[in-house]
Amino acid sequence: MVTLNSLYTTPLRQEALGVDIEAFTPIAMMGVDPFVLWVHKDEGISTFEEFVEKVRSMDGDFVMGGAGQGQEDSIVIAYMSGACDLDINYIPYDGGGAVAKDLAGRQIMATVNNPAEAKGFYEAGDFVPLLAFSDERMDAYPDVPTLKEKGHDFTYYNQRAVVGAPGMSEAAAEYYRDVFSQVYESDAWQGYVESESLSNLPMDADETRA
Template identity: 30%
Template sequence: MRIMRTGAAPVGIVLALALAGCSSLEAGGGGSDAAIDELSIVVPAGPGGGWDQTGRAMQANLQDEGLVGSATVTNVDGAGGTVGLANIANASDPNTLLVMGLVMVGAVETNQSQARIEHTTPIARLTEEQEVIVVPAESPYETIDDLLADIEKNGKDVSITGGSAGGTDHILAGMLLKAAGMPPSNIGNKLNYIAYSGGGESLAALLGNNVNAGISGISEYAEQVQAGELRALAVSGEERVDALPDTPTLTEAGYDVVLTNWRGVVAPGSIDDEEREALTTAVTKLAESDAWQATLEEKDWDDAFLAGEEFDTYLDGNIAESLTVLKDIGLIR
């Protein structure tokens, strides 16, 4: 099955919710002209990964642009974000955003989480990013063909690390095995996927030669590839990326797989229309700012901004579509 990038309805997903510890919505509080005095940004994963990078970039840019009086980032780690989600599912503070994205729907399903995306208030989709498949620099795998052939031959003796179980990285691993000709019913018997909640942990496992390969967003591995510490075998989008210009796409390598990971933010489900509008306005102004555009260029993130009813519709469609894909590659029943 082929999953097209955003604009051709990529697999969707998500999640949501919030944490406490912020003040109420006020104009001009704390000496700031921003409509939101204090904002809490919740990252439902450990440091170093794409969600964490997104949350901290938002924090810096929102403050630098004067769109909030102050912003704090809190990491709530575990189970693909569902631990943080469950803890804040009933949060009532309106000044809270949860960083989320494609990873979340798979985590909700594979962890059988009772806290769901439908319990949140969608605010905006912000970015999308290609995935990259890498191996340690001294690995015998020179191409994606080499890696997949070894998995076919030796099964779970070959380990692949990535983010949360059922998330984007895990989905891509399953899609690759299917595209290589493996029946979905056999993927679970062949795929040895080692899940980590943060990109920093998977990177450490790769650099320590504790795993055979890794899958993550471009921004999480590009620096190590450029430094010669990792070797990139393929990227997952429709075109090559500037950060890794010599790395072929999976399509170029002969595999009918296109997948990009999108990220966005949601708020507690209990907020009212006025509170939602204030958050949406702040995030919209952020997305339009020069500072945010510079961040996108620096991180090699594609601008995928979507808000309001369009984002609501996008989420509904992608949640349904992602469940179909997860079933198709054997990750859920």
């Protein structure tokens, strides 16, 4: 199974599911996706400070979209809202592609899409990146500051990991770890990591369990 951070958050929010994440078999951490705050170019906003001013001026009518409720996008937006005293109307979507599409169509006013989800619109000149929720500035967006630079000790990455079923034999687990290790180290995968602005985060099985 390919997992996101919702591997952790969904069982925490819905205990009745009876899912024990520690029972899964760690296979590979293929990388992590940072989050970026995006607005449409026609909003006329080019800095995070202008974004904050615009949101505050709208007194709760500023609309942001994101994938899911209580998951990655909403967590990032909730933290930003609390840290910067912003009243944002959040609309949950089924996936990041739909979020990016509606920002392009100006059905919403801002998003925190991963770079890969917004890349095409950014390259077309439609999206403006204002803030990165990463530890350091991203190579693809060297002029975009981080939230840490704005005085808030917060970063958020979405894992792209692979786990095996509970009870998988050690021999089977090692087989798949070898398979995904070859993928991870390949020029094709590392090229994808670079082009889509992911970050490498190599972790062995014990580190993943911890």
